[in-house]
Amino acid sequence: MDMIKIVAVPMHKEGRKFVAIFAAITVALAFLWQPLFWLGFGATVWCYYFFRDPVRVIPQQEGxxxxxxxxxxxxxxxxxxxxxxxxxxxxxxxxxxxxxxxxxxxxxxxxxxxxxxxxxxxxxxxxxxxxxxxxxxxxxxxxxxxxxxxxxxxxxxxxxxxxxxxxxxxxxxxxxxxxxxxxxxxxxxxxxxxxxxxxxxxxxxxxxxxxxxxxxxxxxxxxxxxxxxx
The missing domain is CATH 2.70.70 (Glucose Permease (Domain IIA))
Incomplete structure (x- = not known):
């Protein structure tokens, strides 16, 4: 369960369209040349993690x-x-x-x-x-x-x-x-x-x-x- 939480970090909604664009380009690249698919896949994963929105433990002390x-x-x-x-x-x-x-x-x-x-x-x-x-x-x-x-x-x-x-x-x-x-x-x-x-x-x-x-x-x-x- 802990490993799932580490890998499947929530993504902020601002990143959805960018990840979708990266994924679409990756699919298109796959039809051109198979090795390009893996480059696109790596870029898509990076885009997903760029827009990650992890839970944080926020200190509550006044001031x-x-x-x-x-x-x-x-x-x-x-x-x-x-x-x-x-x-x-x-x-x-x-x-x-x-x-x-x-x-x-x-x-x-x-x-x-x-x-x-x-x-x-x-x-x-x-x-x-x-x-x-x-x-x-x-x-x-x-x-x-x-x-x-x-x-x-x-x-x-x-x-x-x-x-x-x-x-x-x-x-x-x-x-x-x-x-x-x-x-x-x-x-x-x-x-x-x-x-x-x-x-x-x-x-x-x-x-x-x-x-x-x-x-x-x-x-x-x-x-x-x-x-x-x-």
């Missing part, structure tokens, strides 16, 4: 800020938030999670609250791991305000391969921590802007799991958890 995506913590730096987030012009800590094409790309709310702002910007498709991607790439900015008045910014950034950002929420919606709020197709990055004075509990190079990895704790804002790669 936690969770990773919105699977991937690697690629950047942690103090920056002035983008104006469209509505977070003011004082520098805050930004934590970036880079997703490659093999990561799960379903995005989860980093904290519970009300969606106060959503702003979409067209842009370039630079490698999402570089710093300038947060300013130049296609992106969708979401600002969530908690019941205590804390404001968190989370930005979906398209990458070198990504060509579509999907957001499932709208302004005024209530979201629960760890619940699905969007998806980015084929390689990208998520930036999380922490409230002023809140320090991250992750380190650059650390692997993050969306909806499970704790990025920060609003109840202990000054705590820092450094890391060393070995």
């Amino acid at each position: 936690l800020v969770l990773s919105p995506a699977d991937g690697i913590i690629s950047l942690i730096e103090d920056v002035v938030p983008a104006e469209d987030l509505g977070l003011g012009d004082t520098p805050v800590t930004r934590v970036s999670v880079f997703m490659n094409v093999f990561n799960c790309h379903v995005n989860r709310a980093p904290i519970a609250g009300t969606v106060r702002k959503i702003a979409y910007h067209k842009g370039q498709f630079l490698n999402a791991s570089v710093d300038k991607a947060s300013e130049l790439n296609e992106r969708n900015s979401v600002m969530i305000e908690t019941s205590d008045g804390a404001r968190i910014g989370v930005v979906q950034i398209a990458g070198l391969v990504a060509r579509r950002i999907v957001c499932f929420v709208k302004e005024g919606d209530s979201v629960q921590i760890g619940h699905r709020f969007g998806l980015i197709r084929f390689g990208s990055r998520l930036d999380v802007y922490l409230p002023q004075g809140v320090s991250p509990l992750v380190a650059v190079g650390q692997t993050a799991v969306g909806g499970e990895t704790i990025l920060a704790d609003l109840a202990a804002p000054g705590t820092v958890r450094p890391g060393i790669a070995e």
Whole structure:
């Protein structure tokens, strides 16, 4: 039973048409040349797993800020938030999670609250791991305000391969921590802007799991958890 759960990971509905297209092309390739069928089959399986939507165990402690995506913590730096987030012009800590094409790309709310702002910007498709991607790439900015008045910014950034950002929420919606709020197709990055004075509990190079990895704790804002790669 456990092996079945590992192999048969649920797929998000956003991926159904893409898997169907890949499968149709695979069948067509089989008629042209048998070895091409196996190449198409492998690509179809990859597409299925790209859109996988596994169950996550979401921490329920009050004040936690969770990773919105699977991937690697690629950047942690103090920056002035983008104006469209509505977070003011004082520098805050930004934590970036880079997703490659093999990561799960379903995005989860980093904290519970009300969606106060959503702003979409067209842009370039630079490698999402570089710093300038947060300013130049296609992106969708979401600002969530908690019941205590804390404001968190989370930005979906398209990458070198990504060509579509999907957001499932709208302004005024209530979201629960760890619940699905969007998806980015084929390689990208998520930036999380922490409230002023809140320090991250992750380190650059650390692997993050969306909806499970704790990025920060609003109840202990000054705590820092450094890391060393070995």
